[in-house]
Amino acid sequence: MFETKVTAGTFIIFASLAFISYRFTSLNISSKVLSSEIIKLVTRTVIMFFMYKTYKIHQLRQKYRHIPGPKTNGLLGFYLGNIPELLKLVKHKMVPDILTDWVKEYGPCFKYQILDEVSIFTISPEAIKEMYIDKNFPKHPDIYAVIGFPYGSRYMGTSLVTSLDNVRHRHRRHIMNPAFSRQALNSFMDELNAKSDVLMNKLRNLADGKTTIRMLDELNNLTLDVIAAACFGMQNDSITKENNFKKFVFESLRGLNRLLFNPTIKYNPFEWGYIRRYKELLNDLRNLGRTQINNRIKALQDGSYVKDDLITLMVKNSKEDNIDIEDLVDDFLTFFVAGQETTSNMLAFSLLELGQNPDVLKTLKEEVDSTIGSKQHITTEDLNKLKYLESVIKETLRKWSITPLINRQSAVPIKIYDFDIPVGSEIQVSSYVSGRMDEFFPNPKKFDPERFYNNEGKIKNYTYFPFSLGPRNCIGQNFSIIEGKICLAKFVQILILNLVQNFDFKLDPNQSFEGVQHATINPASGTMAILEIRK
Numbered sequence: 001m002f003e004t005k006v007t008a009g010t011f012i013i014f015a016s017l018a019f020i021s022y023r024f025t026s027l028n029i030s031s032k033v034l035s036s037e038i039i040k041l042v043t044r045t046v047i048m049f050f051m052y053k054t055y056k057i058h059q060l061r062q063k064y065r066h067i068p069g070p071k072t073n074g075l076l077g078f079y080l081g082n083i084p085e086l087l088k089l090v091k092h093k094m095v096p097d098i099l100t101d102w103v104k105e106y107g108p109c110f111k112y113q114i115l116d117e118v119s120i121f122t123i124s125p126e127a128i129k130e131m132y133i134d135k136n137f138p139k140h141p142d143i144y145a146v147i148g149f150p151y152g153s154r155y156m157g158t159s160l161v162t163s164l165d166n167v168r169h170r171h172r173r174h175i176m177n178p179a180f181s182r183q184a185l186n187s188f189m190d191e192l193n194a195k196s197d198v199l200m201n202k203l204r205n206l207a208d209g210k211t212t213i214r215m216l217d218e219l220n221n222l223t224l225d226v227i228a229a230a231c232f233g234m235q236n237d238s239i240t241k242e243n244n245f246k247k248f249v250f251e252s253l254r255g256l257n258r259l260l261f262n263p264t265i266k267y268n269p270f271e272w273g274y275i276r277r278y279k280e281l282l283n284d285l286r287n288l289g290r291t292q293i294n295n296r297i298k299a300l301q302d303g304s305y306v307k308d309d310l311i312t313l314m315v316k317n318s319k320e321d322n323i324d325i326e327d328l329v330d331d332f333l334t335f336f337v338a339g340q341e342t343t344s345n346m347l348a349f350s351l352l353e354l355g356q357n358p359d360v361l362k363t364l365k366e367e368v369d370s371t372i373g374s375k376q377h378i379t380t381e382d383l384n385k386l387k388y389l390e391s392v393i394k395e396t397l398r399k400w401s402i403t404p405l406i407n408r409q410s411a412v413p414i415k416i417y418d419f420d421i422p423v424g425s426e427i428q429v430s431s432y433v434s435g436r437m438d439e440f441f442p443n444p445k446k447f448d449p450e451r452f453y454n455n456e457g458k459i460k461n462y463t464y465f466p467f468s469l470g471p472r473n474c475i476g477q478n479f480s481i482i483e484g485k486i487c488l489a490k491f492v493q494i495l496i497l498n499l500v501q502n503f504d505f506k507l508d509p510n511q512s513f514e515g516v517q518h519a520t521i522n523p524a525s526g527t528m529a530i531l532e533i534r535k
């Protein structure tokens, strides 16, 4: 949002300067007169721009004055909105924690202002249903334009996540859905087991009761390899080796996070070198994606054996759907951005909670021992029986919903509680915030998987939506739950027949047990754990 404003302002000033210089150069006027005239015109342009903005902000504030929200402070607050207090607050808290506090202070539907934009935030289950399911409001352009084209370079482009056109989205989603069907998920079980085994083997060598392991790093490698193999038929082995693909994916996410949290970075000349390198990196990453897609196109043309996986579906349907290779690269990258870090953070938070809640860990181990014992290849049937494990994962996503915020733009007028919401408003919701409301989840700071265990009717609808809702919900949600269950089951499992055993673990007490916000919410210290072979 902020970024768009700065870009528009800069553009207007540069365009005026270019126009003025052109006019005077063509009239052949002396440089002294030219500079004083330029100064006058620039001053007039700036004043007019400023007056125009003042009028627009005044109108905007009038439009939303009936909705409560944090007050803005004086004249500066009129123009900047709530930026000054937000900048103070984010030093100590994540944005979703600030929003949680604001719900308590201003009620379940409130507004806040950032420059000349007002955002509405709500936890209303009825409004969430209306926006995400009944009316399927489109995504709001601000944030998705940045993640589609960070620093003006194509990254996720106009992919399944970033597409603002619901009709186009429906079409593409329809093509990709079969790659995540029940049958398809069954076919991933070999890869999921195999990749988790590689990680467990690596961890066994580090499980000496002394070495502190940053679990998030290890889990990041696992989730990268799993998506690469299951969706795109790539065998990278990032768990045990460094490789360019891993480097490019992780670096590209880091650059995106920097931009999201500091939109002014691209106006800082000291950062231009970094931005140039970042753009080259995106280019290299897209080249790798393009090669992968071209290989599959060729294999299909040659009649070679190919798996009926996501990349095959994408390629096969691209011709008739008028999708070009760059669109395919957008989606290729999107699956890594959307599915890799999210799942590894979910797993790292699960371990962080299990390490702090020994009773939960004990119950989980008992379930894993009694359900799969020392079986090494976990099947779908095994997973279906691991209900407590599933509750552990669901509760992790309640307390630590990985996506901090999602938003929609109201396409028609709606009412949230007693407030009329004007058409075109940006409306934000957050499963993190709803998940921390006492009225929906009593004692919300407590990690309690029982909330989800045999949970028929226990959870109020539309108060828990870590994978979003409706036609634009997460296509990979079942995939990530299965992946999480296999990985956690193997982590705590005792394997007797092969004489290899997995882990007991304790958390390094000298770490933060809080979250930190990037594009996703991560455990602040990355879940530092010391492993021992399970006795």
Ligand code: HEM
Binding pocket: 160, 161, 173, 227, 334, 335, 338, 339, 340, 342, 343, 346, 401, 402, 403, 406, 407, 466, 467, 468, 471, 472, 473, 474, 475, 476, 477, 479, 480
């Ligand atoms: C714990 C893990 C995950 C969480 C918490 C999560 C969360 C979400 C959320 C909240 C959205 C909606 C985003 C929005 O409205 O902007 C989303 C969309 C999406 N996710 Fe996930 N996700 C996870 C795992 C995955 C995995 C494993 C994959 C792929 C293998 C994946 C692929 C996608 C895609 C492609 C979309 C866009 C769907 C569409 O608009 O049709 N996600 N995810």
